[in-house]
Amino acid sequence: MAHIVFVETTHLGIQAIEAAKRFGHRVSFITSGNVDWLLTEEDKMIVSQNVDHVWNTSDTQDVDAVRHALKACSTAFPVDAVLSTLHQCVPATTAAAAELGFPSTSPTGIENARDKSRCRQLLDEAQIPSVKHASVHSAKQALAALETIGYPAIIKPTTGMGKLITTFVHSESDVLAHFEQAESQLLNLDLSLRRELSLEFIIEELAVGPLYSIEVGVSAHGEWMPFAILRRKTGAHNPILEMGSIIPCGLSEAQYDEVAQYAIRVLKVLGLDLGIFHVEFIYTQNGPRLVEVNPRIAGGTIPDLIRAATGANLFEYLVRIFLGERIGLTKLECKIAASHSLIGVAEHCTVRANLPENWFEPIQQRLHSGYVDIRPGQIVKKMHTNYDVYGVVRTTADSYDAVVSKIDGFYAEVEQVLGIKLTEIRN
Known part of the structure; x- marks a missing residue:
């Protein structure tokens, strides 16, 4: 024991x-x-x-x-x-x-991943394909950096999570608004979140292509295990919002192997040596480009979705890895396609008072799993961040296309029953 x-x-x-x-x-x-x-x-x-x-x-x-x-x-x-x-x-x-x-896990590896500016610098030094970037403290510095990086771009804290205080910028006015609002946004967060975030920012070139994430396990025995790649969903009108995932991801076997080797190179350069790590990337016409590395197992509902598709419990592997076991796995095989969509609200509103208390039960019975925490007469707020989530619907099907169609149907049904416009999703 x-x-x-x-x-x-x-x-x-x-x-x-x-x-x-x-x-x-x-x-x-x-x-x-x-x-x-x-x-x-x-x-x-x-x-x-x-x-x-x-x-x-x-x-x-x-x-x-x-x-x-x-x-x-x-x-x-x-x-x-x-x-x-x-x-x-x-x-x-x-x-x-x-x-x-x-x-x-190595604390140096944690800090290298946590500091997004340091992460980019290490990738550049190792000649790992990345995006143009610059660290800034003010709107003036940001505008100067964007003369080289170009628009559109993304501005985010050098340390942080959940895409908080993060902005896609298309013009000078977007940049000015970001810096005008940043401090007040920080002060409105819970103390534990404020302490993790920095008001030093990194500006990054916007890579073009679909968003994915890969979960990579690393054992004490030198095993590098690209467990699963997921296609990620984002907000249709706000790409910063994370709205769900799909597995299998739709990439070919050759593309999967390319991404796996890319992610492993990134993790090795950062010095992340023990655990399961969540690597987000854009798959561009020139191959994968890093979005960010979370130096811990995926959050949200991703491990549950992987389990629905593969039958594998990532948390069991996490415990075994930390206790020094040899895992002996690489890619997890999907037995079925699975997808989930997070429930976000498009605008502030009040739920109708005559909504039945058990309104979600008929939908839930037809799902793989999920919940929605919205009740009659409840005041619900617009989804501004990835923490403004009221639930999740998850389902399975025999193929990628079938599961996308099926989960979209459930999402639309929740919207129709509630009579509330939900956050529009881009698959």
Whole structure:
């Protein structure tokens, strides 16, 4: 029996805790309570049922606080691995684990991926195909950089997540508006998110082509495992919004291999050496071009979609990788096509009061899985960020085209029953 320590969790990341317990390991959980808003009461109950020991600390985004909790934890029970599935806690978790000599992802690799400017610089130095870019602190610097980069472009924080404070710019006025609004947008976020974001920005050339992501596992045995590629959906009128995914992705076998080798090169250059990593890219006419690397397992509902299509539980592989096992896999084979769409609202509005309480049940019974948290008389807000999500619908079919058509039908049905315009999706 090994002892694995989790520092905080997401709703989805609870599956890793459940997997560790199911495998018969000792499970410890370090928490501050500061990010409990991410979990429902049911989530908290599941965590308590699958955790052997809870260690409280003041701040799970602070290296010293995490190190103090890990020391106490290891004094009671020798520690075999440490990880976090919560993006904003990953840097402190890996840094503290490294200082204490516990197996975890390289903190240098984490920082190289987390700092988008540093990431681009490392790709340039290694001559890995990338996009034109520049780091800026002001609108004046941004406008000067865009004289070389050109429009359209994207401006995003050098550190951050969820596409927060991110803008596609097509003109000088877009740039000025981005910098005028950035600080107020930051102040309106939860403290845990504010601490992860930077008001230093990177401007990137806009790569042209469809958006994809690949999940790559890396074991202590030198295994580089391109588990799955997904075609990503975005908002039709706001491409920053992430609206769902499709697997299989529609790429040919040769393209899949090209992307896998590209992603592995990127991860090696960054120094990400242990775990499962989420790499987003645009497939251009010249091949893949990096969007960003998330130095942890995919968030949102992507692992659930991969499981629906392949039967494989990525969280089980995550636990096994951190505990030093040899995995012996490369690409996961799709047994069926699967797709999901996230439920976002196109405009602020109030749900009709005569909506039946059980309105979603007839739809849910025909889905693979999903939920929608919208009730009669509820005030719902326009989807501005990837956190403004009210649910997900997920389905399966025999082919890529069939599953796209099927999930679009369910999304339209939810919209029709609610009588509310949902965020328009571009597949």
